[in-house]
Amino acid sequence: MTYAELAVTTNFTFLRGASHPEEMVSRAAELGLEAVAITDRNSLAGVVRAWSALRELKRTAEEEGATVVIRSSVGVDPSSRQQWQRPETVSAQVLHLPRLIVGSRIVLRDCEAHILAYPMNRDGYARLSRLLTLGKRRADKGGCDLGFADLLENCADLVMVALPMTAPEDARMLGQLTQLARAAPGQLYFGAAPRYDGTDAAHLAGCARAAQACSAPMVALNDVLMHHASRRQMADVLTCLREGLVIDRIGQHALLNAERRLKSPEDMARIFAAYPAALRRTTEVAGRCAFDLSELSYEYPDEIADGETPQARLARLVEQGLRRRYPAGIAERTRMMVTKELQLVEKLGFAAYFLTVHDIVEFARSQGILCQGRGSAANSILCYALGVTEVGPEVITMVFERFVSEQRGEPPDIDVDFEHERREEVIQHIYEKYGRHRAGLCATVIHFRSRAAIREVGKVMGLSEDLIGALAGQASGWSRSGLDPERVRELGLDPNDRRLALTLRLIGEITGFPRHLSQHVGGFIITRGRLDELCPIENAAMEGRTVIEWDKDDIDALGILKVDVLSLGMLTCIRKSFDLIAGQGGPRYTLENLPREDARTYDMLCAADAIGVFQVESRAQLNFLPRMQPRQFYDLVIEVAIVRPGPIQGGMVHPYIRRRQGQEPVMLPSEDLRNVLGKTLGVPLFQEQAMQIAIVAAGFSPGEADRLRRSLATFKRMGTISTFRDRFVGGMLSRGYTPDFAERCFSQIEGFGEYGFPESHAASFALLVYASAWLKRHHPAAFGCALLNSQPMGFYAPAQIVRDMRDHGIEIRPVCVNMSDWDNTLERRPDGQLAVRLGFRQVKGLRQEDAQWISAARGNGYASVESLWRRAGVPPVALEKLAQADAFADLRLRRRDALWQVKALRAPKPLPLFSDLSQEEGIIEPDVNLPAMTLGEEVVDDYLSLRLSLRAHPMELLRPHIPNLLAHERLTTAPLGRTSVCGLVITRQRPGTASGVIFLTLEDETGTSNVVVWPKVYEQFRRAVIGGRLVRINGYIQREGQVVHVIAQEVEDLSWMLSRLSDPEGPQKPETWQSGPPAPRARHPREQAKRLFPSRDFH
């Protein structure tokens, strides 16, 4: 008995289908179906998943013989199947795997039948894809608008099954189907799906008559919505989400029963006992659809060639590049590597891909946009020669071919970072050059993650907002495992309560379900032929963007190349620094001609003076720098890669540091690994090294090692350390490694599963670390100024950047209507030093356009508020912002006096009649004596409008009121033991790798301090730790080399003092809360003071 299911809706028909495509395929294999067609509503989004799952099944079957154990959740992709916990495993003996039929369920706006369309061949596929693109481009994001006429025009090479959604003998529908059958002779079938509503006999008979009438043979279907009956609940929940219902009010929207599941051939035979031909025809239809996704022959565009073959052109460009890179002559070894790489590229046919990347980079260069490539293939000599990266081959130990392996048949991966403010130009260039029909962004599938799942499912199940909030609160940090009954019990809830238990189970089940498609940050697919024949294209939410339906995993699985066009703030900053230096008469630097290996730059980094420097400015990195003592470029590569979850989790950080500091001898686990681990002192730090260990030490084949990396995340979620671990550790033990080393290597690979940092990435980043550090060391004013002009980016707020500049002796000048531009600028001082003039961009709420008018109409300067208003024509609101920023000081107007004058301007624009200043009508006003501001008030107002103050640090004003404090600068010299420090909280962090420890960074007028809060202390002082803006820490000092920590024992929230900062009477503790809050209605700037000093919390 054979049967092929021809109508399967997966959960890529968002909020409708109740099973993953992978589940459908494995269930179909279990049931022994002949074939299974994935037909999502107006979409091909799920087919690649199903295809990969089937391929994986096939591979397992081949490797392990005819009898396979199938897990219902097999073939799961690590990056998109997060939080999937399905411990149940179903075993079945499979002799035959189903064939996958690619298809789509086309829902037409003017037809009562849904048309299931399956391409017969590549042409049919192209046609289907184009048809869907047509509908999607017409509709808004996520929609599809197709009419019957569109289908009629595009039905060649498609096998179609019409599935009536109304009475089968509806006259209008039959008319349309007859028309369709005539347009596509022999290609149309009439689908009959049982409805299990008591009228099936009549319904099927009606279908048979209708099939006769429009001469479309009847074919049996089950219109599958789920792979297993247990998903009926999920289907109902999805219906509620779609319709905005609560489950108790779902009513007739609910599924009547769970019969729309994949059924065995026997079950289907029983239902269609009266129509054996319809049943047999399923295999016939399946047989006609010969198209397989592997046929999608994909070609990279190569029109850049000009009659020259891509390979020849690549060779020529590389040769040119090499001559430019090595004017003194090319080393023999390099020459050999180039030849080898070129051969490999030729063999795999990737030349056009490299050329395309080169073209994009060339374009960016020509526009003066700074860019840099990274990614596994980016660190080849080819890319170095082409100018895609600046990391020379001498730096990198890993060999190119390991990442572009013949065997894996996978495309190389090059990501290119561009300046974040100008990336859009590059994107538009790509659209322009290749056309929208050939270039598109790939999609990102947005999945239900636990927090969203809790919220949405909780709402559907009618849980109270409070309860949902509490559950969602618990999920933070445990997002991977869904919701643990233990944690639920901790909330004081009974996990055995029926409703709650149901809800929790559904939440677990729905996490990992796709929710909708979104656009990928910058992954471009560019094709030689029409892109819409490769995959349907739809409109993105963003104006002027189009997105293909597949995400990057699908693209990978099909072997399609993509270029990642990403944005990086630091590149903007570096380019702006270069411009500023050149603008001040300095040399014209580029990433290429920066002086290399500058000792003074390394000196600076060794002293952890790295605020603003790319990547190494975080608290953890600042702590690590003095221990690491980087002295050469490769040290920076390690520095970037080592403070990451992978190495930390694998316990590799401390051994490395001990070896580096000479406290421990460098021991290689074996001679075999010298090549792999030599450069990192015998400690594996990079992703490639871990994979190499698997190959060299544990005896994995390269393909297996790669599969290990890809599937690791899944294993962890399944909660089972599977066969891979045994094989890995066993393999290493049998080759004579210590169990301890083997275990550590494996746990590091586990860590890499998600946060892998390959050497090539690290090297590209390290280059930017060096460049930014060099700029900071040699051109601190220009660098700081560029950093401020590139905000928001990096780890620190402008206040900290400005403060760091001042610590380095750079004069910072205040915002001034007569001197500032929109951007921060450099000004030459009489002594030849550079000073930074704050720009209007620092003023909160000021529009760029207004600022530009002010600088444009400035002439020889403004004499009064009134003249500025008249000449620049900016609205009084903008002037008010400037007055509040104290930008009129140059006109001898104090902040309040300027504000008083601005407030008097009520009209949005000066009237032309009075524009002549000499004829000013002038209202004579009595003099007003506004109270003078105290220093505290000035500081608060500075923070209010600029988020920073050049006058004084709040702590300086508050210190007299807080007894027994140690200034932060004295932490390095004070005797160890108990101490008390106080400061503004600038960052709060709770790294996932630090088991609940919270790190606070405090700032006072002398410097910053790092505070460690252990979980116990946190529990006790929760409120102060989370909510405090100004806190006092009582604790003790801990010093290790240059690194100083304050271990908190008591945390006191002194934020109320900030609110009294500007009070002339000085800070006083607020009265006790016994009699209620003191007049909460008075929303006074002083009350806002708490919000003035924001910190970066738990990002």
Place this chain on the structure above:
Amino acid sequence: MSREILSVWFLRLASQRALRRRSVAGPFAVVGRNRGSEQVTCLSMAASRAGLQAGMALADARAMCPDLTTVPADPRGDARFLRMLARWAGRYCPWVGLEGEDGLVLDITGSSHLMGGPEALMADLRQRLMRAGFTVRLGVAPTRGAAWALAHYDEGIALGDQVRARLWPLPVGALRLEDDVIEGLARLGVRKVADLAALPRATVGRRFGQQPLVRLDQALGGQPESITPVAERERPAARLTLAEPIGRTDDVMEGVRHLLAQLCPQLEESGEGARTLLLTLRRVDLRDASVELRLARPMRKPEDIAPLFAKGVDEIDAGYGIDQMRLEATVAEALPPEQVTAHSVPGDIARAGALADLMTRLGGRLGLENVLRWQPAESHIPERAFSTAAAAWSEPAAVWPDVPRARPVLIFAPEAVGWSGARAVPRRFRWRRMDLHLLEAEGPERIAPEWWLDDPAWRSGLRDYWRVQTREGWRLWMFHTPQDPAWYVQGLF
């Protein structure tokens, strides 16, 4: 004599009202929605002490105070409650107005001495409210503005010349200014009322508009500000005193008609109709007899209402006679005058009225809540595809949704037929002590239980329903439970 205005500020009205109904140990807050996000809007003392602040996002509040208990805000309930408090405050003076959403203002001029002066009045008020669970701040001054300022910023009494001295050091917020005006003034260093008063008036007006000046004048008494007392609504009622006691039903009914003739115009004036009427009859022995009439719809036509009283009046024991009658509409609902248009068919209105009158008459005997009406309900489960509701308080369903599948005319609780065979419908079975033979069966319709409910009747799992025609003529609705094999009859076609 200068005026005395008392301003009362309930600083935790919403939370304390909620706590009055259900006391909660530990921090407690009322949560409202503001632009899509949830915020704590009113905190209990314990919550304030835990460092929470009104206006905080609920998520933040929870992070700081994990054991926070919350209830959703009910601004309409709060407003109703405040009106109630205003009525209660009538014990101190007749002139009570509302002050915003959480305050009252009392004109106690001339009535404070009854309580022994304003201090004693304040103490009494505070104590009574405290006993009821409310914290208040109080201020007494000659103007409403000044009293408000004192209540919110500096509790106490300021009369006569003291007003300026008391107001001057208060922040400008005490003048009931808009937030952005307060902020603007503060930025200029104008923080206290005194600072504002010292500025030349014209310059302030040019920059901040007239509001600050008006408010300042109102506080100082330079500009009058009235208090609008909360209007007390009276129930429509009519009474009749008789010269001679009466005892005959007809006489009483004549009295009722007389009373209705007085009452109904009152209802008409306020655009209302009576829903419940209370007729109180005073007998000569000073005992009361009463008749309550509950109507199925709001009514105000005397000739329609009078007959409905007949049954109630008939049952009254008149004793030695009745000499006073009083009729009151205890519950009244809005009844706008009906527009008679060319399209309206007089019969329709009359028919709807006739049904309502029938319900009223039935309700008079059975109790109005026992007169029920069918309502459609949405469910696949046959037993739950309809519901019942009290007819007088529900509207008939406009349309009954189409049931896509055939349903029997009569549904009853499943009755087992003593056959547990497999899939096929039994050829012979016994139901209600009859031997029946299968002629034809159509189906199955498979209905799965509603998984989100735990209905005991559906514990046996999913059901396959069949329409069964028996040779004996019965057309039955039968089902089979494959997960717990048995056959049942549940309905008749």
